[in-house]
Amino acid sequence: MNTRAIVPGSLSAIAERDGMSVAESFLSADAICIVDVSGSMDDRDARGSQRRYDVACQELRQLQAEMPGRVAVVAFSDTVQFCPGGVPPFLGGSTDLAAALLFAIAADGTVRFIVISDGRPDSPEDALRVARAMTSKIDTIFVGPEDDQGGGRKFLADLAAARGGRHVVAAKAAALAEKAQSLMLTAGA
Amino acid sequence: MSYTSTRGRNYARLYVVGADFALESSYDGCFLAAFKNQVPQEGRRWDGNHKRWLVAPQYAETCAKLAEDYLSVSVNVPKAAAPAAETRLLRLEYLGRCKERDNGTASAFGWADGSWSAIFPETVLREWFAAEPQRPDEMPTLYAVLAAKPGARFDELRANYRRLAKQWHPDVCREPNAAETFKAIQHAYEVLQDDAKRKKYDAGLALQHSIKRHETTLPLDKFESGGYRSPLRCGWVLAEGVAMLGRFVVAKIIEWQDILDEHGRTMVVSWPMGAETFEVVWQ
Numbered sequence: 001m002n003t004r005a006i007v008p009g010s011l012s013a014i015a016e017r018d019g020m021s022v023a024e025s026f027l028s029a030d031a032i033c034i035v036d037v038s039g040s041m042d043d044r045d046a047r048g049s050q051r052r053y054d055v056a057c058q059e060l061r062q063l064q065a066e067m068p069g070r071v072a073v074v075a076f077s078d079t080v081q082f083c084p085g086g087v088p089p090f091l092g093g094s095t096d097l098a099a100a101l102l103f104a105i106a107a108d109g110t111v112r113f114i115v116i117s118d119g120r121p122d123s124p125e126d127a128l129r130v131a132r133a134m135t136s137k138i139d140t141i142f143v144g145p146e147d148d149q150g151g152g153r154k155f156l157a158d159l160a161a162a163r164g165g166r167h168v169v170a171a172k173a174a175a176l177a178e179k180a181q182s183l184m185l186t187a188g189a
Numbered sequence: 190m191s192y193t194s195t196r197g198r199n200y201a202r203l204y205v206v207g208a209d210f211a212l213e214s215s216y217d218g219c220f221l222a223a224f225k226n227q228v229p230q231e232g233r234r235w236d237g238n239h240k241r242w243l244v245a246p247q248y249a250e251t252c253a254k255l256a257e258d259y260l261s262v263s264v265n266v267p268k269a270a271a272p273a274a275e276t277r278l279l280r281l282e283y284l285g286r287c288k289e290r291d292n293g294t295a296s297a298f299g300w301a302d303g304s305w306s307a308i309f310p311e312t313v314l315r316e317w318f319a320a321e322p323q324r325p326d327e328m329p330t331l332y333a334v335l336a337a338k339p340g341a342r343f344d345e346l347r348a349n350y351r352r353l354a355k356q357w358h359p360d361v362c363r364e365p366n367a368a369e370t371f372k373a374i375q376h377a378y379e380v381l382q383d384d385a386k387r388k389k390y391d392a393g394l395a396l397q398h399s400i401k402r403h404e405t406t407l408p409l410d411k412f413e414s415g416g417y418r419s420p421l422r423c424g425w426v427l428a429e430g431v432a433m434l435g436r437f438v439v440a441k442i443i444e445w446q447d448i449l450d451e452h453g454r455t456m457v458v459s460w461p462m463g464a465e466t467f468e469v470v471w472q
Contacts, residue, residue: 021328022400026393027386072396082396103399107392110385 009068010086059176076100097121118144208272220259
């Protein structure tokens, strides 16, 4: 996956098309997708034995193409990275969601957040504490297996509930774009 | 004090003028070529009125050696006073675009007191106009377009907007990029004067800055240098600096006010494409 690529409809693509900066293209964004790219996203149990990460990237590409300029992408594992080109890099490592929320807090109150993850974060308590301090709605999409054993699905449901958002499941990242789109079409930031 | 030495028809004199040196010599093509080769452009300036070269102090020894080698003239190097920092009020009538100079730094020449007598280093202009160094592929921020710092109060933004809009209005400004610049100023103000849009833009800016931090390890001075154009091109400029080679090199801008005439009209300057000099309009 070329993580330097600029996918159609991404903030960079809009900025390039309209001759503006990425910061200005963010003015049209409705949501920041905070995408888990930790080690577990490397599991090859997604569509056609692909990695969950690869399917998530394909779905994000589709989402941005269908909602041009309306989605910003932030990737996280034990580090956090803004991805204006719309392609999150595979970072591996652990799942520091609290750090990712703190990173995105600069945009709190301006857009909604959609957390896309397949498992429990390193510290669920810290992530919930950061989330409760925010004002934006946080929606969550679980992209792990249906028979989640690790409690990731429950955690994401709790996270969404804590910030008045909705929680949906897109098992192994399938139909992720459709689920994210339906969340974005729900009113309110 | 002046030091003169002659041998045959050749002569060379090196003497102190303010904080600089003046070099007078007999004409010798090889000497002149070597002089121009070894004393960079920012270290010398031809003073046509007195038919002499003004030379920065650090090149005085070089001049003496060249006189020895090419003119066979022995020249003593007098002691020069260190340039003293001073504060001047400049009536700046036109400020050009920053260009990279021989010494690797970028600066813009300013027309003040009837000649191109002021030099504004790009770093000084960027500091005053709150314009961070940019990568070549990066656009100025909306704050930089309005010459404001990101935390600027609304009244500051409005004052800067009015001032810049007056300077760049395509009806009076004939700079080749006037319409484009005016549009950018309007767009920046339209976003930044709206609280919700400004908050969102600030968030976008924070995200954008995170890429800069993530993707580059280059020091700031390695970012784009040269080509910077200050958003104001004229004004009363109170500045600290030093006199060097007959010019005033600005080290810090203290204040920048519009130039008004006796009717309270503001000076607007522009340099139309192909024109030999800049034009002044009062409005």
